[in-house]
Amino acid sequence: xxxxxxxLLWQGVIWLTDVPAFILPSPWRVAQxxxxxxxxITQHSLVTATEVAAGLAVGAILGTVTAVLLALSAxxxxxxxxxxxxxxxxxxxxxxPILTLWFGYGLASKVVIAVLIIYFPVxxxxxxxxxxxxxxxxxxxxxxxxxxxxxxxxxxxPHALPSLGTGLKLAAVYAPIGAVIGExxxxxxxxxxxxxxxxxxxxxxxxxxxLLALAIMTLVLHLAVGRASARLQRPEQP
Amino acid sequence: MTSPPNDRRVTPPVIRLRGSYRIGAxxxxxxxxxxxxxxxxxxxxxxxxxxxxxLLRVIAGLDCAGDxxxxxxxxxxxxxxxxxxxxxxxxxxxxWLTVLENTVLGAxxxxxxxxxxxxxxxxxxxxxRDHTHKKPGALSGGMRQRTALARTLMEDRPxxxxxxxxxxxxxxxxxxxxxxxxxxxxxxxxxxxTHDPAEAVRLGHRIxxxxxxxxxxxxxxxxxxxxxxxxxxxxxxQADLLAHLRGTG
Numbered sequence: 477x478x479x480x481x482x483x484l485l486w487q488g489v490i491w492l493t494d495v496p497a498f499i500l501p502s503p504w505r506v507a508q509x510x511x512x513x514x515x516x517i518t519q520h521s522l523v524t525a526t527e528v529a530a531g532l533a534v535g536a537i538l539g540t541v542t543a544v545l546l547a548l549s550a551x552x553x554x555x556x557x558x559x560x561x562x563x564x565x566x567x568x569x570x571x572x573p574i575l576t577l578w579f580g581y582g583l584a585s586k587v588v589i590a591v592l593i594i595y596f597p598v599x600x601x602x603x604x605x606x607x608x609x610x611x612x613x614x615x616x617x618x619x620x621x622x623x624x625x626x627x628x629x630x631x632x633x634p635h636a637l638p639s640l641g642t643g644l645k646l647a648a649v650y651a652p653i654g655a656v657i658g659e660x661x662x663x664x665x666x667x668x669x670x671x672x673x674x675x676x677x678x679x680x681x682x683x684x685x686x687l688l689a690l691a692i693m694t695l696v697l698h699l700a701v702g703r704a705s706a707r708l709q710r711p712e713q714p
Numbered sequence: 715m716t717s718p719p720n721d722r723r724v725t726p727p728v729i730r731l732r733g734s735y736r737i738g739a740x741x742x743x744x745x746x747x748x749x750x751x752x753x754x755x756x757x758x759x760x761x762x763x764x765x766x767x768x769l770l771r772v773i774a775g776l777d778c779a780g781d782x783x784x785x786x787x788x789x790x791x792x793x794x795x796x797x798x799x800x801x802x803x804x805x806x807x808x809x810w811l812t813v814l815e816n817t818v819l820g821a822x823x824x825x826x827x828x829x830x831x832x833x834x835x836x837x838x839x840x841x842x843r844d845h846t847h848k849k850p851g852a853l854s855g856g857m858r859q860r861t862a863l864a865r866t867l868m869e870d871r872p873x874x875x876x877x878x879x880x881x882x883x884x885x886x887x888x889x890x891x892x893x894x895x896x897x898x899x900x901x902x903x904x905x906x907x908t909h910d911p912a913e914a915v916r917l918g919h920r921i922x923x924x925x926x927x928x929x930x931x932x933x934x935x936x937x938x939x940x941x942x943x944x945x946x947x948x949x950x951x952q953a954d955l956l957a958h959l960r961g962t963g
Binding site: 610612613615616617618619620621622623625626627630631634635 | 808
């Protein structure tokens, strides 16, 4: 419904305002630009997709491991959590040039930026789930003589999987933002780079087509992660 | 307390709890002097909020909001740690595990190899033979509580602490579960916290009414548990106990 309504509204604005195509191209022109430049857009999309997938994987693993370690040790939580919150107060936009300087113009700097963006939501969501196991269940485990490690493995982690799913769904939306920021700051390929290039040459239709490709990629990623998370979120199914 | 020799660890002990429980400056209950007979069911009743579950937690050695000022004496002088099993009002089944996996949870949490054969025999004995592969979401309330009982029995501890385990069940399932639990926990030292005078009179070798300033030992009928719920003595005892709890007896 939205997919049908949005282009109509878009076209309506153009008819009403008579805005020039280099400011706001029509949906039809964008579709044409997408088709004509399909090879170029696909090539840059693959680069961005690789950065996003790598960032998502590394960020998810780091976030998951950190959450488990923080949940195992109250002292680690007291020491590390304020640091994590502090890192979130630094805008990634401000860090991107430094990270590009440190990690180069290739894949690494984009992955690092994506990881920085998704690390906290994944850690925070999973940690929340790990520490919200009902006290009655933990009491029962204690009377059974449960070890800390087995309680984590057999009770806390399975209980927190739906929360991890929520964190990963957020990460799937944030990771492309990180990759594109990295490409804007310094890159020779990727959708962010293509958008800057198109913008500089007043090829607004190509810029919009790249943006569309990015939106589709994010949507597909969100759906895929959402489907994977749904498996985590239905533990009560017989 | 001394280190636990194996034969003494599995023998049901007499447990005596004496003292008061405070939360901050306020006394929740006490002073109390409660004895749980070896191999017997002791039922504790009392108004909501009087501290029945807290008393159970003190015996179980679990963390509480306040402080217990008193002593916990175990007849064989062996610590209760590792000798107590717990069954609560909520079945506490883990929804991602099957009935069988929930039953052997204790062994898995200790990092031991679970005795699957024994668990299957136990489940068959309590009527869950055909449901061992199901997850809790697919079970009725009664079946869930049977699984919780199987998990408690699988631990094979000499002391069982039951905190209103049957209160959420319908009347007929509750009566079935009471009989099953009495049969399966025979010979263990059992503390049953309950709101239900009928349940206490049916199952208790001893009945104790917990009050803010002490306890009252309530006389039980001469017959042995599990008592016939329709016997005149049982009904009379229930009625007297209920009247007492309501403050009209």
